[in-house]
Amino acid sequence: MEKIYSRPRSLRENPTHYCPGCGHGIAHKLVAQVVDELDIREKVIAIAPVGCAVIAYDYWDFDCSEAAHGRALAVATAIKRLRPENVVFTYQGDGDLAAIGTNETIHAANRGENLTVIFINNAVYGMTGGQMAPTTLLGQKTATTPRGRVAQEGLPLKISELLAGLGGVKYVERVSMHAPAEVLKAKRALTQAFQNQIDGVGFSLVEILSPCPTYWGKSPQKSAEWIRDVMIKEFPLGRIK
């Protein structure tokens, strides 16, 4: 029998530190598959975030750099401007991209840097213990909103829609990790976002709704159902720009 599905070349054998059912593992695999399929493993440079994915460079088998919390797009801008022949992408969570790094995110987008951005939205701060993130849903219980988030603490920040309004931004799509069919759609969006950079199109962002079973207090399957039934009502899937 022929092997038709296995670990992509760009994903190391190292077992990840992610919790069971965490969406980061699926997203890492997709990135590695897309890098392999576009045959850019020798050209790609990833910028890892601060957050649960802080040691993504231990998992991907291509060049990576780390950035201070929220500053991935500033580091990516520098690398891409100095090495335009490379394919540079950031991989950032909601705390990184949409809270601490909002400034860098908005300005890199507004400058229309020719970068690929992978934005993991799990509506919570994972690594630091499950505190409220800007993307936390109203009513969602977190370590810092034990009775559920209220509007006074801000509405869930729709950073993708916000960025789509900027002239420098060329492509924005929101996808999800909650079912195999959605994962396959996410892969197509990631392929587009990388191809855009190769073609010189400009700033491209894929937002991935990703389960954090640990801090959602749900099993992996219940977390997937929560995305399907609750989260995508607040963060609708599909092409935004």
Place this chain on the structure above:
Amino acid sequence: MAKITVDTQNCKGCLLCVAACPRGLIKKDERLNKKGFNPVKCVDAAQCSGCCLCAVICPDCCIEVYKENT
């Protein structure tokens, strides 16, 4: 003819593949692996169509899929 193999020592027992398999062929193994998780196993290999949906959702790349070349 198709089959899957599971890397039982690295499986974290999230069971997302159990829900993903359209034929319900994947089940939790009651034995623990070295990490203390209950990995999964394919209970009826003869029924596997090689659709890959279990492997697609696996966050830990623990499932490989094989299919007869027809």
